[in-house]
Amino acid sequence: MTATTQDRTVVLTVNGEKVSLTAPGDMPLLWVLRDRLGLTGTKYGCGIGACGACTVHVDGAPTLACQTSVKAIAGAHVTTIEGLSPDRGHPLQRAWVAEQVPQCGYCQSGQIMRAAALLARNPEPSRGEIAKEMRANICRCGTYLRIVRAIERAARDA
Amino acid sequence: MPDLIESYSISRRDVLVAAALGGGAVAFGYCGSALALADAVAPTGDTELYNWVVIAADNSVTLRIAQMEMGQGAITAMAQLLAEELEADWAGIRTEFISIATHRRRNKVYGRTRTAASLGVKLSEQLLRTAGAQIRMMLVTAAAARFGVPAVELVARDSAIHHPTTGRKLLYAELAGDAARVPPPDPATLRLKAPQDWKLVGKPLARLDVPAKTDGSAIYGIDVSLPGMKHAAIAMSPVVGGKLASHDAEAVLAQPGVHAVVPVGEDAIAVIADDWWQARTALDAMPIEWRGGAYASLSSETILADLRMGLQAEPDIVLRDDGDVGEAMPKAANHLEAEYFVPYLDHAPLEPMNATALVTDDRFEVWVPTQVPETALSVAAETLGMDPNSGEVHPTLMGGGFGRRQSSDFVRQAAQIAKAIPGTAVKLLWSREDTTRHGPLRPVALSRFRAALDRKGTVAAWSHRIAAHSTSPVDSTYGADSLLYAVPNMRVELAVREPVIQAAPMRGVAFAMNCFVTQSFVDELAVTAGADAYAFQRALLDPAKAADYVPPSVFPDFDGLTPDVRAARLRAVLDEAADKAGWSEPLAAGRGRGIAVNEEGTSYFAAVVEVTLDGAGWFKIDRVIVAADPGFLVNPDMATAQVEGSVAFGLTSAIYGEITVRDGAVVQSNFDDYRMLRLDEMPDVEVHWVLNREVWGGVGEPATAAVIPALTNAIANAGGPRIRSLPIMNHRIERRVL
Numbered sequence: 001m002t003a004t005t006q007d008r009t010v011v012l013t014v015n016g017e018k019v020s021l022t023a024p025g026d027m028p029l030l031w032v033l034r035d036r037l038g039l040t041g042t043k044y045g046c047g048i049g050a051c052g053a054c055t056v057h058v059d060g061a062p063t064l065a066c067q068t069s070v071k072a073i074a075g076a077h078v079t080t081i082e083g084l085s086p087d088r089g090h091p092l093q094r095a096w097v098a099e100q101v102p103q104c105g106y107c108q109s110g111q112i113m114r115a116a117a118l119l120a121r122n123p124e125p126s127r128g129e130i131a132k133e134m135r136a137n138i139c140r141c142g143t144y145l146r147i148v149r150a151i152e153r154a155a156r157d158a
Numbered sequence: 159m160p161d162l163i164e165s166y167s168i169s170r171r172d173v174l175v176a177a178a179l180g181g182g183a184v185a186f187g188y189c190g191s192a193l194a195l196a197d198a199v200a201p202t203g204d205t206e207l208y209n210w211v212v213i214a215a216d217n218s219v220t221l222r223i224a225q226m227e228m229g230q231g232a233i234t235a236m237a238q239l240l241a242e243e244l245e246a247d248w249a250g251i252r253t254e255f256i257s258i259a260t261h262r263r264r265n266k267v268y269g270r271t272r273t274a275a276s277l278g279v280k281l282s283e284q285l286l287r288t289a290g291a292q293i294r295m296m297l298v299t300a301a302a303a304r305f306g307v308p309a310v311e312l313v314a315r316d317s318a319i320h321h322p323t324t325g326r327k328l329l330y331a332e333l334a335g336d337a338a339r340v341p342p343p344d345p346a347t348l349r350l351k352a353p354q355d356w357k358l359v360g361k362p363l364a365r366l367d368v369p370a371k372t373d374g375s376a377i378y379g380i381d382v383s384l385p386g387m388k389h390a391a392i393a394m395s396p397v398v399g400g401k402l403a404s405h406d407a408e409a410v411l412a413q414p415g416v417h418a419v420v421p422v423g424e425d426a427i428a429v430i431a432d433d434w435w436q437a438r439t440a441l442d443a444m445p446i447e448w449r450g451g452a453y454a455s456l457s458s459e460t461i462l463a464d465l466r467m468g469l470q471a472e473p474d475i476v477l478r479d480d481g482d483v484g485e486a487m488p489k490a491a492n493h494l495e496a497e498y499f500v501p502y503l504d505h506a507p508l509e510p511m512n513a514t515a516l517v518t519d520d521r522f523e524v525w526v527p528t529q530v531p532e533t534a535l536s537v538a539a540e541t542l543g544m545d546p547n548s549g550e551v552h553p554t555l556m557g558g559g560f561g562r563r564q565s566s567d568f569v570r571q572a573a574q575i576a577k578a579i580p581g582t583a584v585k586l587l588w589s590r591e592d593t594t595r596h597g598p599l600r601p602v603a604l605s606r607f608r609a610a611l612d613r614k615g616t617v618a619a620w621s622h623r624i625a626a627h628s629t630s631p632v633d634s635t636y637g638a639d640s641l642l643y644a645v646p647n648m649r650v651e652l653a654v655r656e657p658v659i660q661a662a663p664m665r666g667v668a669f670a671m672n673c674f675v676t677q678s679f680v681d682e683l684a685v686t687a688g689a690d691a692y693a694f695q696r697a698l699l700d701p702a703k704a705a706d707y708v709p710p711s712v713f714p715d716f717d718g719l720t721p722d723v724r725a726a727r728l729r730a731v732l733d734e735a736a737d738k739a740g741w742s743e744p745l746a747a748g749r750g751r752g753i754a755v756n757e758e759g760t761s762y763f764a765a766v767v768e769v770t771l772d773g774a775g776w777f778k779i780d781r782v783i784v785a786a787d788p789g790f791l792v793n794p795d796m797a798t799a800q801v802e803g804s805v806a807f808g809l810t811s812a813i814y815g816e817i818t819v820r821d822g823a824v825v826q827s828n829f830d831d832y833r834m835l836r837l838d839e840m841p842d843v844e845v846h847w848v849l850n851r852e853v854w855g856g857v858g859e860p861a862t863a864a865v866i867p868a869l870t871n872a873i874a875n876a877g878g879p880r881i882r883s884l885p886i887m888n889h890r891i892e893r894r895v896l
Contacts, residue, residue, distance in 0.1 A: 045508045103229030
């Protein structure tokens with residue numbers, strides 16, 4: 001067993017709650033969230049940081065959970081789709097419903113989390129800024145037009 | 159440990175939900191969401207009516223959904239159809255997938271569960287509307303007895319039966335017990351509502367599954383969690399047909415969390431661990447050797463060479479032979495020949511392949527995102543050597559299907575793995591690399607055309623020879639031999655080459671292959687004839703001269719529609735697309751328009767694409783216009799979303815889609831080398847409906863096919879190259895020197 005796979009105890013704040021967990025140091029945050037903490041809203045799509053399905057916020061920044069080892073973010077605040085709002089009330093979640101964005105829905109947690117980080121940083125993004133930011137996330141069902149409309153709606157309504 | 163199975167069965171109706179964070183436990187909980195798993199027996203206080211409906215004490219109405227949800231909106235569309243005649247209050251609607259075991263026990267009362275080919279609505283609407291009307295009449299009959307009035311005086315509305323003359327009403331919940339004892343009426347005695355009277359069907363209602371898809375609570379196969387569940391990762395022979403030669407389980411069994419190493423059939427091996435990361439890490443660390451197999455020297459080049467041999471050999475099947483191509487061809491003034499190639503494609507649903515299985519001595523259960531739940535059950539039973547009646551399949555939401563989840567290869571593996579640790583549920587999850595490299599693929603094909611134009615520029619003869627890997631039309635000939643064109647001499651032939659990689663229908667199936675080749679070739683003929691592409695296409699779709707030919711095997715079929723009607727409908731959407739695109743307006747230099755049509759069963763689609771060449775070897779898609787006639791729409795907004803998605807799917811195939819083979823193995827592995835269209839590349843899409851309101855069709859697939867040749871024709875029209883082999887990324891898009 002190599003050094004990196006040795007278990008270590010890491011403390012994180014996940015969706016506002018402090019969590020102490022013991023996991024291999026190189027275990028990606030994605031699998032800690034899904035298999036150890038039962039937070040399955042964050043999805044596995046590629047494992048190489050190419051699809052964006054695992055996008056969460058680490059200290060507010062959009063972060064690919066499949067590319068982030070738990071040891072690298074010890075002490076950080078992690079927000080997942082489950083913690084974005086207590087009641088599905090985030091302006092983006094409301095806009096996602098209003099624009100009927102999801103089809104299969106598998107990518108949408110990651111899409112919403114990336115869009116939420118964008119709006120937090122830039123409350124009125126231009127269409128070009130939305131496109132530049134959101135190209136990181138694949139939607140195989142092709143809901144892109146509605147994603148853009150929903151982000152613009154959320155920016156208007158926020 | 160039969161107790162575990164028992165406890166799962168009892169709570170089948172509960173959706174599995176992740177517990178709130180704290181302790182990290184995962185628990186069951188009733189969710190009340192639209193996505194709950196089905197149960198054969200209604201819980202206490204609930205009353206099942208005629209298989210399809212469960213009325214709860216709070217007067218909520220649960221509708222059973224027998225078409226699988228892969229994002230196309232099946233849950234909502236099926237609910238709209240069933241609730242329409244049931245006169246159920248939409249605000250109180252819940253849904254659950256059917257129990258596959260119940261479906262089997264009850265002689266398949268839920269009809270077709272296979273979810274594919276854009277047929278969900280077409281093949282369900284009569285069944286669901288009739289069932290809704292029958293159940294409504296059971297409730298009316300019960301109310302008539304309670305009120306002591308004739309049934310004709312009663313009105314069903316908003317999940318209640320009203321007696322307007324006295325102002326009395328009874329809720330469905332108050333009547334359900336009595337109604338359950340009323341025999342369902344003979345459908346022949348019922349009259350279904352006329353379309354103009356629909357209150358739910360045809361309305362853009364909000365999807366029932368959307369809220370749960372915005373907060374992480376929607377449960378896909380990958381999210382299934384059961385008490386004590388283990389996780390499995392799998393390695394499969396990289397070479398097609400290869401076998402497992404050796405492995406060293408001892409090297410990894412001591413790793414943390416690892417429980418077992420399990421050979422899976424002859425060509426795969428799995429590691430079972432406490433969580434998937436442990437399983438995957440151990441698998442990657444385990445020494446494994448594979449034996450090459452017969453296809454170790456297979457490559458894309460050898461496959462293409464073999465297909466080309468097919469074009470030169472005698473055809474295996476003559477699909478169509480109108481007039482006399484041999485005599486007409488030499489007599490004509492002008493000839494055109496072209497060869498087209500379409501590559502292998504991976505479906506690439508974003509949720510990797512997975513299935514969760516639990517096996518005991520006498521029972522098995524499978525939780526799986528699948529388009530074919532009945533097949534999944536029989537595959538699991540066959541794999542385990544168990545009675546199919548001792549098993550259950552719980553369909554889950556799918557993170558995309560696109561035809562990939564019509565195969566049950568991963569179900570077979572999950573059953574084999576779970577059998578190794580009886581009484582413990584195991585979730586098998588493929589990596590993305592496994593999913594890209596080991597899927598059955600949309601097959602390759604090569605087409606050769608020869609056509610003759612007479613002096614007036616009309617098509618006198620058309621010869622199309624396809625070399626493909628299947629005699630199954632869905633994988634080879636759909637859309638090639640059913641052409642309605644007014645061409646007196648038409649011959650379509652198929653040469654079948656030995657398949658090496660297993661085929662699976664992909665969204666658009668062979669239509670997406672043959673629509674590209676036939677619509678490109680028509681465009682080339684228009685250019686050769688010096689004609690406008692739209693006018694040329696329009697003349698070929700002359701209802702008065704539509705070819706009187708019906709393919710011997712086609713599914714979905716044409717519902718008995720005659721060629722003149724089909725041609726008129728296809729021409730109507732062609733006209734609509736051209737009109738809405740402003741076809742006659744000139745475009746600046748470097749810009750271009752392309753047009754294409756696609757008839758799939760009783761669905762008629764046309765697409766126009768506009769592009770601008772960027773002068774640097776590439777292009778930009780300015781907009782896409784789709785006109786479509788699927789007869790009726792259950793939910794116009796969902797249908798529009800399906801067309802928008804079809805456009806993205808078709809553009810991905812057209813621009814980037816290519817699986818290649820080297821040394822017997824698939825080369826591509828993940829989204830870095832198997833690219834998808836991204837948000838910043840998505841063009842504006844306009845969807846225009848032209849509804850015949852006579853025969854039902856479908857909306858999930860046909861635009862996928864039509865947009866591909868519309869794009870390549872636009873590139874040629876803009877002065878770019880004629881794309882005769884996909885994907886476009888393999889070509890440099892420069893303006894031709896004129």
